[in-house]
Amino acid sequence: MSLQLFLGSAGSGKSYQLYREVIEQSKQDMATNYLIIVPEQFTLQTQKDIVTMHPDHGVMNVDILSFLRFAFRVFDEVGGNEYPILEDTGKSMVLRKVVAEKRKDLILFGSNVKKPGFIGELKSLLSELFQYNIGPDDFGKMEEIAQKKPVLKAKLADILTVYNGFMSFMKERYITAEETLVILNKIIDQSQWLKDSVVCLDGFTGFTPTQYQLLGNVMKHAKKVIITITIDPKEDLDTAPKDHQLFGMSKKAIQKLYAIARDNDVAIEEPIYAETRNGSMVPYRFINSPALGALENNLFRYPYEIYDKDQDEIRVHASKDAKAEVAFVSREIKRLVREEGYRYKDIAVITGDIENYGRIVKESFTQLNIPCFIDYKKDILNNPFVELLRSAIAIVSEDYSYESVFGYLRTGLAGISTEDIDLLENYIIATGIRGSKRYSEPFTRNYRGREKVDLDRINKIRETLIEDIRPLYESLKDKSKTLTDYTQALYDLGIRLDIEEKLKRYHDRFIEADNPLLAKEFDQVYKIVMDLYDQMVLLLGSESCTIKEFGEILETGLMEAKMGLIPPGVDEIVVGDTERTRLKDIKILFFMGMNEGIVPKSHGTGGILSDIERELLLTNDIELAPTKRQQGFIDQFYIYLSMTKPKDRLYLTYHKINGEGKSVNPSYLIAKLKQLIDKLPIINEDDRNNDIEHILRDNGLSYLAEGLRTFGQEEVTDLWKELYVIYQSREETDRILKKLISGAFYINEEKGIGREAARLLYGQELEGSVTRLERYAGCAFAHFMSYGMSLEERREYKLAVPDIGNIFHNAIDNFSKELDRSQYTWHNIPDDLREDMAIRCVEQAVADYENSYIRSTKRNEYLITRIKRITIRTLWALCNQIKQGSFEPLGYEMAFRHLPHNSLRLHGRIDRIDVYEDEDKVYVRVVDYKSGNTTFDLNSIYYGLQQQLSVYLSAAMDYLTKRNPDKEVVPSGIFYYHIDDPIVDKSGHVEDDIIKKLKMNGLINKDKKVLSLMDGNLGGPDGNLRPSVKSVIVPAETNKDGELTKRSSVAKGKEIKALIDYVNKKLIEDGKQILDGDTRLNPYRSNNRTACDYCEFRTICGFDSRLPGHGYRNLNKKSTEELKKEIFGEE
Template sequence: MSLQFILGNSGSGKSHYLYQQIVNESMEHPEKNYLVLVPEQFTMQTQRDLCAAHPRGGIMNIDALSFMRLAYRVFEEVGREEQPVLDDEGKNLVIRRIAGKLEDDLKVLKGNLKKQGYISEVKSVISEFVQYGVDFDKLDDFMEGLSQESYLYYKLQDIRKVYEGFEEYLRDRYITKEEMLDVLARAVCDSELLKGSVIALDGFTGFTPVQIRLISELLKVSEKVIVTVEIDRREDPFIYRHPYQLFALSKQMVTSLVKTAQDAGAEVEESVCLYEKVPYRFRENPEMAFLESELFRYSRRQYKKKKEESETCSGAISLHETKNPREEARYVAESIRKLVREKDYRYRDIAVIAADLNLYADALEKACELFEIPVFMDHKKSILLNSFVEYLRSLLAMAEQNFTYESVFRHLRTGLCGFTDKEIDRLENYCLALDIKGYKKWQQAWVRRTPSTGEKELEELNHLRVIFVEKTMGLIQVLKQKKKTVRDVTQAVYEYLVQEKLQQKITQLEKKFQDRGELALAKEYAQVYRIVMELFDKFVSLLGEEEIALKDYCELLDAGLEEAKVGVIPPSLDQVMIGDVERTRIKNIKALFFVGANDTLLPGNTGVGGLLSECDREQFQKKEISLSPGA
């Protein structure tokens, strides 16, 4: 029952030291469990590092887990029969439905609910409240101190109504991911896996109150908890004054964990300090070492290159200015090609980080394609632009809008309807020329001619019209019924997809992309049908028997699809990694290109957007209600 910190600068070898220590101890004590907890997106890399650090190349009594995976492992062991877990897509669906029912009572949220992404923002605030233990009592107390005419008061009133409806709906049915850690904390004392184990926490910048409660329980049953902390040797990690000091997140984490350990009756061991003058990572790169040491310190020191350094690391840090993202991407691609050809770099030794990947993704992909550079775009891709998802959304939009010209040809142009491009062009030209719109006009035989339409052409157009109307007829009849439930609509759409053999068509597209070497697209199409089917299952299990209008169903579908993301594992080892500042974790690289480094994109819009502004968060802070860190 003890807590120990491993302190050190960026690049000082904290993770390396921790993994070596755990590997050595695990060989000495094969009967003991060693658990390494890391952020979700870093579990695979940590497993690889631990295997590489082990002399035998394998790990038997060491596990690399995230908090969520630990929860599943413990539940599996202790046999808890808990309610099913509601994921982010499910939350979006429930919140969309509840907000729709409460729409007339909402003042601030009412006009925004139909905006794309707005439901996700409401979900994020509710998730944050759950993680940080902001319950209805706390929220009510906080709102009592606000002026009843303030915008924040009305906003919180709306959020509270949706929050209450959400909790009411979930009661005794589901638990959320955020609540899982509380359930895990209650199960810790029953777990043999955790008793007497050594638990290491690596790669975290801080913990939420829910995670702190869990760590408190882990301290009571484990032999030792080890935490790596990034901090400078000139700072005292045990004194936290305010959120704007350097290494404030690290200090807040250390002080909160020390208090937790004291409350749990655990000993705080002497910290391991890896404060070398030059961090291990930059031992052969004095320019980078100087930057790490002086950045944000305002010491006014300047770097003076020594004569012997001129050859070894010439231009280790350089700045380049271009007119636009396209030119910037081209410069990066040219430089990568040069490094590979002249300096014997491998593609995997190079990474590109963008301040805003949405702005740079296309430009970087095109530039790298031009120079034949293999790349992996490290971002979870929204499936809204996938052709199958567009097929599904446009199919429902077509029924809802009663076959308007735009909705019909939006659907036909997805490429999955079984018509050739030439046939669609002919249909479109005819409909435009004679202003054909509405389901009745598509059901009636077309007899009018345009100057370019002969009798044979009109006959062929009618043949295409009949094929299209006959195959959609059964679905349209169900969708046009006045009384229908979520289950009815979902079942009718599913049967239509089966009738049209959409799964086979998507498999063919996947194979086509594989043959063309577009592996990332192939993997996206390998997942998309399953994602949509799982979403349909959630529709039926969460909202099955509720009556719904087609317009509301379309909005519900969009709310679910907005949250669905396709994650792709790098299809090849030797590729340039392209990612963004927040998500991407890169390891063992020799060259890094940072694009989009200007005062608009850096530090970026971390404090902008979201339902709670920075000012709102400051008001919570004044009342000593902690929320996630601001910008």
């Protein structure tokens, strides 16, 4: 029985010498077992190392084990492990149950139970207590220490309550992984296998109290114990260790091991220093790398020596952000492999933030075909199977909410095609259906859309969904069922959906696509979930719980579950972190993320027990996991181990801006390195000419494409010209070059779909609304998408602006027709009756609108109240406007058909036609209600963007001409009325101010009689206009001489007819172009407004005004005089 330590600095060859000695001795003494115990994550690599180093490339009496595997080897021999180990997943589930049961007994923890991460924190603390051998007896001592600390005392009381509840559940059922070593300690003296063994420990930076206790027993019974520890050979092993010293943790471990050996009467052999065996005090790894050797010898040491020689072994590179950082590393790796002959396996990448950097590295390395192994375990939360389970439970707990239903369906595992899911989703979004009762009955509701709702098909999809979910729904809703029943129901859902077979098919597809990571995920996830089900049933199966609790228990298990890793290939770069990742024979190391908070890591406040509380316990000899202060010094040691891994070169990289766009500082280590290495190059990648590196990125494709894109605008470099010639000279790359040139110099020369295709699409005659032609005038492509391809925005279950406009129109129309049927007119209806009728008409319009779904939300109820208020104001204003003139409404929402040409048929509805008749004439005006703020604009009419009013007036005149063949029909005006309830300044004339703000805008026949008929205040008794009158009804006003001012929007009767002719001509022209197949991307731009501003197709048309052939159709702003001349013709 003896203990011997193998000591040495990082890179001195301790492990190599130990393995060599074990191999030699194992060959000479076949009767002795040689056990090499290493951390769990190092077992595979150590096995490879031993087999590779062994002359026979195979071993008979050498075993590589972790502490846990060592325990099971002993258990296999002597027994003692009567109960299965409860893994972390099961531990979390049991803790959730215990905390729920003991909630009333908990002083502080009760209110935190539901907080995300709390159970995880509690699990970590419990594991810590087991690792540090803290039992119920120790709690008494801790409570004495906490007498004057009420918060700590309450915490300890809660921890003890949870601890006792947990242990009570575990008794004679399970043990934790941490308890395994405690049990091993009790029976290890019975192991003959151990007594015939030499036990070696390698790769540990320290041990827990339970492990120390075990090592004491191992020393007593094994032939010999050999342990490697990293420490500077210059360190005095007898002096007291201090936390802040780089090797304080190592020295503490050495002294503890020696004390245990002495307590157990185990002989202590002289330690072996690896440097001494090498015959040099320079670590073996750095014999040919003096700068790296100097770094190892001085990092975190005081005093230190400055290395002032020229060197290129250590470099620092600064980049803009993490992506740029990884991009540099990727390019440099490609250069190292291509130019300096390194293999990928010679290179490693580490960081203090593997989760964030790992994702970026994977993306960048994949793009550049750099093989890599990323050393972190992936969770399963994003796997489709897991998402299906979570969504299925949510369907029950949220009663068929939109999110749960389509979260379930979109997993791709529900057996419903994507097309059918889209169809159902469109329907559900449009109708707002939710709830088991609604889903269990056939859907009957229709909604407005260009295509008819296929209710038969939608109901078949609904039935498939319901048939699969119903058994689960019924089981989870049954409060008499246990967790076993719930789990069985969830399992049965997977059987109905044939999940195992579907996952296998995904696995096979990923294998074919050469994606081993995803293939492994889909290969493992089913078994992981089945194991989780088993644990849930074994641990909590007989318990009753709510749906919410069941979901939380499942979620806890799913969050704990991790995927196994695919071992690194023969020639791959290992990407890992500073603590977990084992690097072997690395020549080049890239240490990324050398920023504050990443290296060294920023640590929290200690978890459930704060850092101050841990320090208090530590000063009273209660040892727990390291405090924040201690962890900071431990991090230094891990950084030292990491930075001394490479043999040839160390790259340190940091970024200046984080993911939130905020400036970040480099780690303090950068400044420390500058102190140690006098000639340390710090290269700012942002300032470098990275042309060469960009060529390395993807064989120059991106670099070549960028040069082509800016060709003619910027001067290309000689390097770019050379690359161009290289691509041109080779047949396989010349094809790529031609495609790049075609793309770079592509000019959009769209000529449309052609007349033949247009006639097939639209027919020989173009039919539609005036709005359709206005859409074409705005952009031909938008018209094609909307009317040719029949594309439309997804209908949503909410009151949108068009819906509100429709309800306003319907309510006003209902009022107008009800008023015509009553004994009253617009002139004499009482105010209170008008308001009652307005409210009733809005109610009717809402009830009739799309199956009356509107009242289903509080938001819609508010909007309805607002619609009522505005409608009351609108009808008040309309009555006032009609009373103030002589025109009377003739019809409302009057349908019309307008035929400007035999190939163009327009139809629509006119909101209101007003007339005034005398003996030989019929005066007509049309009014269009707008819930938006539309303004009459001759410029828009000129370019075809505002044609409705002119068409409406033309249709109204045609109708009246047929109705009154013996009378002249006089075009009197076209107007927009803005439906609104305007806010005005408080004054003594509020209603006057409101009526002014609600004045119609449009164009009036300037005939004096017409003006007098429009607004009685304008006309004088002598047939002339009154002087200095500003109409509050129509856009007309007079000066002091009784003449119309320039601000009046007026035209002669013949000019209004000319306007109608102009619009008809424009409609015919545009209609002809549509039938000729015009689908150009030609959006207009007028001042600050473009056709793209509110276009629903702007994300798919590909229009980019910066590209050749793409450009806005600028509508030149013409003066009113120019417009009148072109539209109305010569005076």
